Amino acid sequence: MRLIAGLTAAALSGLAAAANPQSADAYMFQSSWKSSPATPSIPKEVARHILLQRTSRQRYGSDLRDIPSSIDAETAVSHVARFGKSPPPLFTQSDKTDASQLVVILEGAAVEQSNRLREKLGQNVAFTIPEPPSATANKHLMALFRNLGVASSQQCELPAAINPFEADCWAGPSSVVKYDLQTSPETLDSLLDNLSRLEKFVSNGDLEVLLVLLPESSRASKVNHWSAAAGASDLRRRRDTETVLSDQYSKGDTAAKPATGAAARRTKSIPQCFQSLNSCTTQTNSCSGHGECVNKYGRDKGNNTDDDSGSTSKASCFACVCKAVVVERGETARTKGRKTVHWGGNMCQKEDISVPFWLITGFTITIMGAVTFAIYMLFAVGEEQLPGVIGAGVSRSK
Structure with a gap:
């Protein structure tokens, strides 16, 4: 009962x-x-x-x-x-x-x-x-x-x-x-x-x-x-x-992939930090061969252990540090030689052209300034009055 x-x-x-x-x-x-x-x-x-x-x-x-x-x-x-x-500030930028x-x-x-x-x-x-x-x-x-x-x-x-x-x-x-x-x-x-x-x-x-x-x-x-x-x-x-807000889908996510033509191919987002040296090296393809993975916050850059305590979360932040690479220009007499290439990006996959850009920009500005100054000096000299003795010799007789 x-x-x-x-x-x-x-x-x-x-x-x-x-x-x-x-x-x-x-x-x-x-x-x-x-x-x-x-x-x-x-x-x-x-x-x-x-x-x-x-x-x-x-x-x-x-x-x-x-x-x-x-x-x-x-x-x-x-x-x-x-x-x-919280929305980001409109007129100020924060480093955090x-x-x-x-x-x-x-x-x-x-x-x-x-x-x-x-x-x-x-x-x-x-x-x-x-x-x-x-x-x-x-x-x-x-x-x-x-x-x-x-x-x-x-x-x-x-x-x-x-x-x-x-x-x-x-x-x-x-x-x-x-x-x-x-x-x-x-x-x-x-x-x-x-x-x-x-x-x-x-x-x-x-x-x-x-x-x-x-x-x-x-x-x-x-x-x-x-x-x-x-x-x-x-x-x-x-x-x-809708505007798709995601990065590239993972390889195993077949349910999340859009239909053909629904959206363009997306580039996979690379995290700012990896928890281990192995995951950083694997997912960045050894920093595209243009750098190495280092621990940004840890004292021991070779420490790739994961800490689950949470108190040292900042000590496990592996990221790519890009390095300059010296490459051969070519074999012909005109192109023979070496050049230094700088790389950037989360995977060191982008060629850094900021140094050649600023060299060309600075050279162009300097040349334009010199030519402008020379033209100004020519006009300034032409506008000056001749001395009195030379002026009397070249004056027209009545």
Whole structure:
């Protein structure tokens, strides 16, 4: 009898959860972020724009035509401006590299898991998403991110995903990862264990994170898209017409590759830092043969070990240092000789022509200045009056 009563109560609670789905919580990890006492409730369409704005690799212009009538455009824009990525200054330039942007989506969270995460973080939720969409909508959203070249084609473990210097999980300045807490409940434990490590990256200005926790009750939602105007045809239209913000797709990502003629071939982005000497040498083809990989921040340039503690993340930043190369001009008498070629770029793949350019420019400016000065002197001498004695000898007689 007790067993039947327990099953009945569980079924009723499941039906109640399906009828009244739990809201999704979004947490912000940002060095300049200050939580507000009032937690705003943001529709899924506006939340989608926030995710796209944070992970966009170019200036993102929000098209808010798909927002619901329950929120006005001005409020939607203010939410995107507040919770999105901070825009770069217009008239000033900073030497500091912008922080990498990471979006972590955790779906299938039970009530106890949500409470556990909220207690551990010890901070207010940045915003909530009422009536979050289904797991099918999350798949469509990840497909959009992969189409934009943001989401990784391979499922990285959470400790590696939160490390912006992990070259295997990061192919650019932004990344999106998704985990299912029902099939992989250990992901939440891994997040809590690496929370101090994540906060270290954030406090150093290397990383900004938006964590979206989707409840298990949202799986039964009938909403299959994050955007009201989204669909299979809309996704295909975006693939063909939108400006693609990604770099070249990885070789194994067949699902993310666009159709033939949809987009031009993209050049693979080379990270500013590699975590190991081996990955730097392999992915840059030994700096294109024009340099070598060195550790920019570490004392020992040969140290290629990975430190997972997070405290020495700056000590594992391998990058190419380009060197000048002496090449033979040719075998003929006219071209015989040697010249020094300088190289630049993240892979030392670009020939540096700044020195010949400035030599030619400086020589041209000097010659033009000398000719101008000579012409000016000729005119100045011609305008001078002759002395009086010479003037009297050459004066015309009356």
